[in-house]
Amino acid sequence: MKSVMHRNLFHFVLCIALAWASPGLAQRAPLRLIRDAEIERTLKIYSRTILRQAGLSSAVQIHVVNDSRINAFVAGGRHMFINTGLLMEADGAGEVMAVIAHETGHIAGGHLIRLRSAIREAQIKSIIAALLGAAAGVAARDTRVAAGAISLGSSLVRGTFFRYTRTQEQAADQFALTAMRRAGISPVGLTKLLNRLINQEALLVSQQDPYIRTHPLTRARLDHVEDNIKKFGPGPPTPAHLERLHKRLRAKLVGFLLSPSQVHQRYESNPRSVEARYATAVAYHRQHELDDALKQINSLINQFPKDGFFHELKGQILFESSQIRQSVKAFDKAVKLLPNEPLVRVGLAQAQLQTGDRRLIDVALGHLIVATRTEKNSPLAWRLMSVAYGRKGQLGKSAWTLAEYFLLVGPRGDLVRSIKRADKLLRRGTPAWRRVQDIKLVVKASRRRRR
Numbered sequence: 061m062k063s064v065m066h067r068n069l070f071h072f073v074l075c076i077a078l079a080w081a082s083p084g085l086a087q088r089a090p091l092r093l094i095r096d097a098e099i100e101r102t103l104k105i106y107s108r109t110i111l112r113q114a115g116l117s118s119a120v121q122i123h124v125v126n127d128s129r130i131n132a133f134v135a136g137g138r139h140m141f142i143n144t145g146l147l148m149e150a151d152g153a154g155e156v157m158a159v160i161a162h163e164t165g166h167i168a169g170g171h172l173i174r175l176r177s178a179i180r181e182a183q184i185k186s187i188i189a190a191l192l193g194a195a196a197g198v199a200a201r202d203t204r205v206a207a208g209a210i211s212l213g214s215s216l217v218r219g220t221f222f223r224y225t226r227t228q229e230q231a232a233d234q235f236a237l238t239a240m241r242r243a244g245i246s247p248v249g250l251t252k253l254l255n256r257l258i259n260q261e262a263l264l265v266s267q268q269d270p271y272i273r274t275h276p277l278t279r280a281r282l283d284h285v286e287d288n289i290k291k292f293g294p295g296p297p298t299p300a301h302l303e304r305l306h307k308r309l310r311a312k313l314v315g316f317l318l319s320p321s322q323v324h325q326r327y328e329s330n331p332r333s334v335e336a337r338y339a340t341a342v343a344y345h346r347q348h349e350l351d352d353a354l355k356q357i358n359s360l361i362n363q364f365p366k367d368g369f370f371h372e373l374k375g376q377i378l379f380e381s382s383q384i385r386q387s388v389k390a391f392d393k394a395v396k397l398l399p400n401e402p403l404v405r406v407g408l409a410q411a412q413l414q415t416g417d418r419r420l421i422d423v424a425l426g427h428l429i430v431a432t433r434t435e436k437n438s439p440l441a442w443r444l445m446s447v448a449y450g451r452k453g454q455l456g457k458s459a460w461t462l463a464e465y466f467l468l469v470g471p472r473g474d475l476v477r478s479i480k481r482a483d484k485l486l487r488r489g490t491p492a493w494r495r496v497q498d499i500k501l502v503v504k505a506s507r508r509r510r511r
Contacts, residue, residue, distance in 0.1 A: 092126040094144065097403040098369040099124060099312060102305045103142070103160070106153060109243035110161045114168040114235070122160070126317070130257070132159050134166050148313050149256075153306040154249030154298040158236060162250065165235030169228065230281055237288050246295035247285070254282045304334075308369075311335035315342030334360065338373075345377045353377050368397030372404050379411050387411045388420075395427070402431035406441050413447055421451050439468045456485030460492045463499055475503065 103122045111120055120138045125131075128145040135141065140163050142156075150156045233250065240247045258279070289295075315323055315338065323343035327336035341356035357377060360370045375390035391408035398404050405427040412424035425448040432441050442465040449458035459482035466475035479499055486493040 094124045094126050095403060096124070096312065097372070097398070097401045099147075099309050100403075101401070102309045103156075105305065106157045106302070107160045107164070109245070110157065110164055110239050113239035113242050114164050116164065116167065120164065120167065128317075132163055134163050138167060140164075140167075144313050144317060148310055148317075150249075150306070150310075151252060152249070152298055153302040154246055155252050156249070156306065157245055157298075157302075158240065158247065158249035158253055161236035161239050161245075162232045164239065165232030166228065168235055169231050230284060233281060233285055237285065241292065241295060244296060246298060247289060248294050249298075251282065251285050251289065254285060258282055307335040308338060311339040312342070315339035316346075320344075320347050334363075338370075341373065341377070345380070348381075350377070350381050350383075366397055368394045368401070368404065371397065372407065375407060375411065379407075379414070384411055384414050388415060402433075402435040402438070402441075405431040406435070406438060406444070409444055409448075410440070413444060413451075418451065421448050424448055425452075437468060439465050442468070456482055456487070457492050459485055460496050463496060467499055467502065472503075475499075479503070 100122070103124070107120065107122060111117055116138065120140055122140045122142060124147070125141050125143045127143040128148075129143055130146045130149055131143045132146055133141050140160070142159065146159060147156060150159075236250055237247045240250075311327075311334075314326060318326070320343040323339050327333070327339055330336055331340070337356045337360055341353050341360070344350075344353035344356060354374070354377065357370060357374045360367070361374065364370060371390050371394035375387045375394055378384075378387035378390055388408070388411045391404070391411050394404050395401075395408050409424040409427040409431070412420040412427075425445065428441050428445045428448065432438060432445070435441060442461050446458045446462040446465060449455075449461060459478050463475060463478035463482055466472075466478055479496060482492070482496045483500075486496060
């Protein structure tokens, strides 16, 4: 991934720059989040039963970080971050679920309160606000969203938020073992992860994956997990449908994040498998070979006509290849099959508005309204809503939704101007006008905090 503006990314991508200063040197490292409906749904499926064991249900949000290094961490209370490197390197779904269970153990055990002193709680809240705001639904094509620079302490120089003690690590391991067994998931994935990482302890710090530095590894930890498995058994094998989900997830990441030549090489031994065709469809698209990309994705659609995510990818390929009207048909089919996926609806609405067909404005607006009910922090959705209302001549609502957009991504001057315009044009007492008053209060509170 060269930049947030690369056209051949997932349908939703964001790059947030987390900036910090060290003595005499200003540095910046990007924390780039990927938004993808299929990947997020898969991770929710993986985490559902584990979170239930912790009494957290759906309270934990999982974010995918575009980083090739193996790492996962939690921040801001109930936000879990998993690197793409870990997802692509994991042998199967069980290993990813083990990571989720371990990180959930840190949340359940209250380990987050041991935040390094250089990072204040207010700053962590700012990070989470930026991640949830700007990340939630930004398309790779959205030129207004580049980065939100958040000043942190030098504790983030190596990209780490927390350094857990060995005691905390063992406690998180124990939680993972117990939670996975109760959820009917084999804990063997945890030993696979530990075995892979424990060999890195002897490496120089610069060569280690960040997981080593944030999660101290010891032979005692691995022994504890292995003893537990010997005592209670390895548990049931990971269900086949979860392994299929992992292959799909990994194929999508491989297709978008590795070079096209690496993608083709990776799947050359079994080129007709579902995951191979999925990944290579993306690879051909990135090489601007539209016919080959469509051949691959159409073969999957013919085999699995009711798989909405295959239709979604076809819509993205067509949209980014300037085949707008054809992309509308593909996205429309995806929405019919995936009515509860707001990111897919936003993709359809974007394509519909891009056609320039005024007959589709109200249809697109309807999809955006539905999408923002659950994706309230989606800058792209709000920006598209502003465009739709503007084309309908409803300038007050256009200004309001543009204010929602700038509330999430800035700059502040544009936000203030949008608020003033909406306040002037909207009829007092209407739901939109009342929402603008709420935004005013948010801006005032932000000003007070900065003083």
